[in-house]
Amino acid sequence: MSIKIFQFLLIFFFFSSCSSYEEYKNNLNAYENPNLFHESMQKLTDVIVYDIFSPPVASRIYVYPTIAAYEVLINDYPKYKSFAGQLNGLNDVPKPDLNKEYSFPVASLHAFITIGKDLIFSEDKINEFQKDIFKKLKEKGIPKDIYDRSIAYGDEVANHIKKWYNEDNYKQTRSFPKYTIQRDDEESWKPTPPDYMEGIEPHWNKIRTLVIDSSNQFIITPPPKFSLDKTSKFYKDLIEVYEIGNNLTDEQKDVASFWDCNPYVSHHRGHAMFATKKITPGGHWIGITKIASKKAE
Numbered sequence: 001m002s003i004k005i006f007q008f009l010l011i012f013f014f015f016s017s018c019s020s021y022e023e024y025k026n027n028l029n030a031y032e033n034p035n036l037f038h039e040s041m042q043k044l045t046d047v048i049v050y051d052i053f054s055p056p057v058a059s060r061i062y063v064y065p066t067i068a069a070y071e072v073l074i075n076d077y078p079k080y081k082s083f084a085g086q087l088n089g090l091n092d093v094p095k096p097d098l099n100k101e102y103s104f105p106v107a108s109l110h111a112f113i114t115i116g117k118d119l120i121f122s123e124d125k126i127n128e129f130q131k132d133i134f135k136k137l138k139e140k141g142i143p144k145d146i147y148d149r150s151i152a153y154g155d156e157v158a159n160h161i162k163k164w165y166n167e168d169n170y171k172q173t174r175s176f177p178k179y180t181i182q183r184d185d186e187e188s189w190k191p192t193p194p195d196y197m198e199g200i201e202p203h204w205n206k207i208r209t210l211v212i213d214s215s216n217q218f219i220i221t222p223p224p225k226f227s228l229d230k231t232s233k234f235y236k237d238l239i240e241v242y243e244i245g246n247n248l249t250d251e252q253k254d255v256a257s258f259w260d261c262n263p264y265v266s267h268h269r270g271h272a273m274f275a276t277k278k279i280t281p282g283g284h285w286i287g288i289t290k291i292a293s294k295k296a297e
Contacts, residue, residue, distance in 0.1 A: 030140045031105045034297070036133065037069065038290050040109055043129045044116045045283045051121045052264050056201045058280040060170060061119045063210070068161040069112035072154060076104045087210050090164050094156045103150045106137060110154030115161055168208040176203045187226040194273075195266050259284070 044065065048058050067083055071093045074080040084092045096102050113130050117123045138147065179199030182188035191197055205215070212218075224234040248256070261281040267274050279287070 031103050031137060031142070034293065036105070036109055036137075037112070038293075039133070040112055040116075040129075041066075041286060041290070043126060044120075045279060045286060047116075047120050047122050047125050048283060049263065049277050049279055050125065052277060053120075053280070054200050055261070055263065055280040055282060056204050058263070059282045060165075060168075060207075061116070062282050062286060064119065064161055064165045065112045065115035068115045068158050069108045071161070072108040072111050072157050073104055075102070088208055088213075089167060091160075093160055094153075096153050100149060101146055102153055103142060103146055106134075106142070106147065107150040107154035107157070109133070110151050111158040111161070114155065114158040118162060170207055173201075173203040173206055176206075178202070186228075194268055 044061070048061055053061060067087070067090075070080075071082060071084075074082060075096055082093055084090050096104075113126060117126045117130075120126070179189075179202040181190055189199060191199075224232070224237060227234045229235060244252075261279055261284045263278055263280045265276050265278065267276065
């Protein structure tokens with residue numbers, strides 16, 4: 001290769017990289033757009049609904065990707081504190097090389113989606129979303145070195161969070177025995193018709209908590225003692241709820257419908273049975289948070 005050709009190539013690559021860098025700087029708003037995170041969270045919600053995760057499990061699926069995204073993004077916001085040392089078992093989260101440039105929004109999205117995929121069943125549904133969203137971001141002109149470095153940092157934080165949640169005892173509880181029905185005990189929960197569904201997550205109290213050390217930190221007044229004596233407080237409360245349920249106003253029905261977050265509802269029509277899927281209570285509050293965030297922009 002002649003010296004002139006070599007010099008030409010150097011100049012070409014220099015100006016090409018400068019042009020790409022300027023294009024990236026001009027499109028920073030596209031990378032920092034909070035709608036990217038809202039879309040990613042909505043995709044995670046859609047898959048949680050599709051995979052029919054119970055409310056307790058869904059809460060776990062929501063929390064770990066969100067923490068991963070937060071831990072990456074606070075590098076752009078020094079006033080925000082890491083959850084390391086504040087959440088049970090979470091050690092210092094890896095930090096980026098301050099001598100190099102990153103796109104922390106890109107790294108944050110990547111960490112969120114990576115963790116989300118690891119906690120659900122239908123990975124293919126998130127894989128397609130991930131390819132599409134990062135393809136669009138690349139088209140905004142982010143230089144390859146910044147993109148690659150940001151993705152690598154997102155992976156680093158995601159792996160740290162994975163190690164943390166793999167020690168929360170969730171996997172072990174998957175093999176624990178199911179809830180044992182107390183057949184001779186009127187006070188204990190029992191499955192009811194028409195579905196006779198099993199008790200949900202009877203061993204959830206064995207999973208590591210995030211902040212508190214145990215429920216013993218919050219001692220509450222015990223509920224009324226179980227009794228079918230018509231003069232007892234338990235029975236009076238029971239009848240009160242029963243009568244309200246039988247005489248609901250249209251407004252009360254609308255309110256109940258709004259807060260109905262049963263993720264798997266069975267419907268019976270004669271001998272036919274079908275089910276509908278909906279968001280969990282956690283997903284409902286995630287949606288409310290999205291509305292509040294958009295209004296605050």
